[in-house]
Amino acid sequence: MSQRPTILVISFSPIARDARVLREISALAEIGEVTSVGYGPTPPQVVQHLQIPDSAPSLPQTPSGVLKLATRRLRSAETAAPAARAAIRLVGDTRFDMVVANDARAIPTAFAVAHGAPIWADMHEWAPEERTHVTSWRLLVAPLMDHICREYLPRCAAVTTVGGEIADLYRRRYGVTPRLVRNAARYAELSPSPTNSDGSLRLVHSGGAVAGRNIESIIDAVKELDDRFTLDLYLVPGGDGGAHLTTLKDRAAGCERITFRDPVAPDSLPTVLNKYDVGVYWIPPFNTNARLALPNKIFDFIQARLAVAVGPAVEMARVVADYGIGISSTSNEIPDIVATLRALTPEKVADYKRASDRAAHELSFEHEKQTIHTIVRELTDSAAN
Structure with missing residues (x-):
């Protein structure tokens, strides 16, 4: 084996825009030669990118694939998706020292091209219920995801996921013990910005303008708050052509304290958000x-280096409490959101921002990537540091 192991990364996503996979590749590229398989243009830090056609779905959405799902012929559906077939064809007989499968849908493809090489499954979320709020997904795709997890996760040389609660779910249902690689941003050399002397508080939210993210409630809550609160939104249009973003702008219309800003590249976000x-x-x-x-x-x-205000979601509320970086409400209802934000004072916010500053090293990708390096060394017997 060469001193630097060869690593195949499979992700049925536009990798060049997938923040988690990009960070994963950056950590792998520090100690190995990375080839990526996925949609879109070549991501940075890979030696080769095998591009899956955008027209090839990552689920078995063809008539024959849907029939396999509907009749529970799950084993034959594992690599029936056009994207899986394309990936297998693109990789061909090339051999790698290890293979990384991002999310459950990529795992059977990883086994099909690994030729016996060890496989690391990086589970970005709880795969069996990824989109169970969508009826067709719940009825047709969920059984396939459960089948893949049950059949393949115990055979993977390493499994990781994004939080302790989800790791416990994988442990209880599938008998595997995932390690944690959280969705942490890279460490930013920043300091907390001072709060305004007039007592006003600058709220900010960034992310996708996607239905179900409850951004409407943030807007409604800020409209009920007094004039010392402003809200800036850095939203990326969703896959609906920006329709939901337009709906959000309409909802905020008439409130001069709410501003929609142009979206920012992930690596630039901390610097841009620092002023809030x-x-x-x-x-x-x-x-x-x-x-x-x-x-x-x-x-x-x-x-x-911001204070953080969140709802009662278990993992978010735990991080906020454990590191003393902000507050969490008792529910996601607008009156609770309003009360939670109204309780903030500039003095409390300054304390929370200083706590974020103290936590920034531990809660950075530089800390998380050590787990990735450990996995590579274990799976390839690499002596790289």
């Missing part, structure tokens, strides 16, 4: 992944 006071996020528990969410944006807020 409080990063805010409330998401209702419409499925297990929402209930246990610990998303990128929380870590962006921390690297920006």
Whole structure:
């Protein structure tokens, strides 16, 4: 084996825009030669990118694939998705020292191209209930995701996921013990910005303008608050052509304290957000992944050295409490959001921002990537540091 192991990363996503996979590749590239398989243009830090056609779905959405799902011929459906077939064809007979499968849908493909190489499954969320709020997904796709997890996770050489609660779910249902690689942002060399002397508080939210994220409630709550609160929103249009973003702008119309800003590249977010006071996020528990969410944006807020205000989502509320970086409400209802924000004072916010500053090293990707390096060394016997 060469001193630097060869690593295949499979992700059925536009990798160049996938913040978690980009960070994963950056850590892998420090100690190995990375080839990526996924949609879109070549991501940075890979030696080769095998591009899956955008027209190839990552689920078995063809008539024959849907029939396999409907009749529970799950084994034959494992690699029936056009994207899986394309990935297998693109990789061909090339051999790698290890293979990384991002999310459950990529795991059977990883086994099909690994030729016996060890496989690391990086589970970005709780796969069996990824989109169970969508009826067709719940009826047709959920059984396939459960089948893949049950059949393949115990055979993977390593499994990781994003939070402790989700790790416990994988442990209880599938008998595997995932390690944690949280969705932490890179460490940013920043200091907390001072709060305004007039007592006003600058709230901010960043992320996708996607239905179900409850951004409407943040807007409604700020409209009920007094004039010392402003809200800036850095929203990326969703896959609906920006329709939901337009709905949000209409909802905020007439409130001069709410401003929509142009979206910012992930690596630039902490620097841009640093001028604000409080990063805010409330998401209702419409499925297990929402209930246990610990998303990128929380870590962006921390690297920006902001106070953090969130709802009662278990993982987010735990980080906020454990590190003393902000407050969490008792529910996702607008009166509770209003009361939670109204209780903030500039003095409390300054304390929370200093706590974020103290936590920034531990809650950074530089800390998380050590787990990735350990996995590579274990799976490839690499002596790289």
